[in-house]
Amino acid sequence: MSMENTQHIVIIGGGITGLSTAFYLFKSAEEQQLPIRITLLEAKSRIGGKIRTELFQGFVMEKGPDSFLERKISAKQLAIDLGIEDQLVRNQTGQAYILHQSRLHPIPEGSVMGVPTRLSPFISTRLFSPVGKMRAALDLLLPRQTLDKDVSVGSFFRHRLGNDVVDHLIEPLLSGIYGGNLDQLSLKATFPQFAQMEEKYRSLILAMKKSRSTNLPGKPKGQFLTLKNGLYAFVEAIEKKLPSNTIHRNSVVKAIEKTDKNYQIQLENGKPLTADAVIVTTPYPTLTQMLPSIDLPKPPNHTPATTVATVILGFDDQTEVETPYEGTGFVVPRTENTTITACTWTHKKWPHTTPDGKVLLRFYIGRPGNAAIVAESDSSILEHVQKDMAKVMNIRKQPSFYRITRWREANPQYTVGHTEWVKQLEVHLNSNLPGLFLAGAPYRGVGIPDCIDQGKRAVQEVLQFLNLKSTIHT
Structure with a gap:
């Protein structure tokens, strides 16, 4: 040639x-x-x-994204095309929680991206007030919206389910994906399927119930995949090709x-x-x-891209950290007075990342319009994180190591x-x-x-x- x-x-x-x-x-x-x-x-x-993996003393630490959705097939296909599909690992499933009034509450069983589909868990949860629960039930009666133009994710869900469910469940679940303010995020650009569901079924609750009923029965499997030695294996494999x-x-x-x-x-x-x-x-x-x-x-x-940080803590002995909840982590609504916005018990969600008997925790900090915390010193950030941790976990020792990664103006706002x-x-x-x-x-x-x-x-x-x-x- x-x-x-x-x-x-x-x-x-x-x-x-x-x-x-x-x-x-x-x-x-x-x-x-x-x-x-x-x-x-x-x-x-x-x-x-933003893919940044560190391998340290048997730990696999992701300082940026830690996984990808399997149903979006292109990442899995890339692994196949690169010849590294044997490195794919699926996440362990487990209960996820919401931090509410300084306590962890299970996400109500049957919730799909925050939309309730089962009555009993929704009624029994303490995440919402009785008035908030009744307001959410109005979704079953409200007519379709006429969406001639783009609207915010927040306004769409507030109209269907009310402020209580949005502020204490939907906002922390969905905002974290884009690192954005739910009341500014574009519905059309981020979650257009919800508008389509409303158009087809009128009620979001009925739509979600319908979608759940079409799923195959059996034990749920993890929806996320990563690579055994971290996502940076994608980068290394591409460079070699x-x-x-x-x-x-x-x-x-x-x-x-x-x-x-x-x-x-x-x-x-x-x-x-x-x-x-x-x-x-x-x-x-x-x-x-x-x-x-x-x-x-x-x-x-x-709207500028949001500034966030990941904070990783490693402990050499699992007896040093008591997580009195069975599950894989929790998210934090904006209504809580905390620095952290989410926490993953990485050693539980991704066991391959952590040597036996040890603990790996990953926290997220920083919200839209509030980047000041990310600019603080490492010691100050650690102090904030450990203070928030103490609300839900019993930490008996200082971590054996930590990693703080600042991502300035890293999350584009849709x-x-x-x-x-x-x-x-x-x-x-x-x-x-x-x-x-x-x-x-x-x-x-x-x-x-x-x-x-x-x-x-x-x-x-x-x-x-x-x-x-x-x-x-x-």
Whole structure:
């Protein structure tokens, strides 16, 4: 294949979106003898983005995402395509809890993403007041909403089930997925299936009961998967599959300039690169910096990405930590006066991560509009976390080790109008910069499978633009 006839595709960003894009581009090129060359530019010294695994004394610690939903098939398929499917591990199931008035309360049995489907557990729970329970039951009588435009997740559920159920159950369950404020999150961009259920069944309770009744009976199995030695195994496996000159670390893009025939990628250090097509997987603010002469549509509400942190505590002896609850962890509503927003008893949910007889706990801190706690010192954060821990666990010793990982402006906010904004942004880019494509967590889904799906979509788009055929399955 001559270099003269080879088309150069540059991918900007070395997180899981950029890496999976590069992998599937390379896979398509190999299988179909496509005349392309791929360069991936990563601004930092490490690749993997928010995927960050540490192996330490037999512990497997995830400082970013720790798993992915199996039903979103693209992440599992990536493991298969990389030949590492034998490393897949399923989570252990167990009771999950809500912290309410400084006590852990089981999530009512039969709840599906916070929506009740069984009467007895809902009536007996102490999470809601009697008035709150009666208000939630009105969902069975309320008519359908006419949703001509996007609404917030919070307003949708408050209309159907009332404030009590939303504030004490639905908010902590759903907000954590996007690290966002439920009353600002776009229903259309995050949980469109609920609007579809209301349209079909009118009542969310009836809809959820119907969906549960179609599930096969038997012991529930875990819905999440990870890799035995951590999610960073994805990153390592992809890098091994790519040609050695594909990934360029410490490569900061200053600007992307459109010429008559192609693109010029200006780097802070190094010669400009010429590209026939560009795939950008960075956050929107970085995109605007790289395109200073283009007036891009601005995101709705201009809500900045949220700043959060993960706090991991390890204990050498399980007798040092008494968790008087059988289960895998708990989430915390905004109504509670705590620093932590969630806790996973990792040694119970993912036993393979922890040596026998030891304990591994993972906490999350930071909420939208409240990033101050993340800026505090390690010792201060530890003090806050241990104070919150004492409400529900008996800690007899200091942890043997800890890890605090700060993620500044890391969680993009899908506020009301997000889906329309992404469409406008892509139309604008197609008109002004044909051959430049977007993918990644800021745009069409934040989970690992969502990012991989967007990478596959970008592969199809760029090959179509370059008049090359691909049979990649999305």
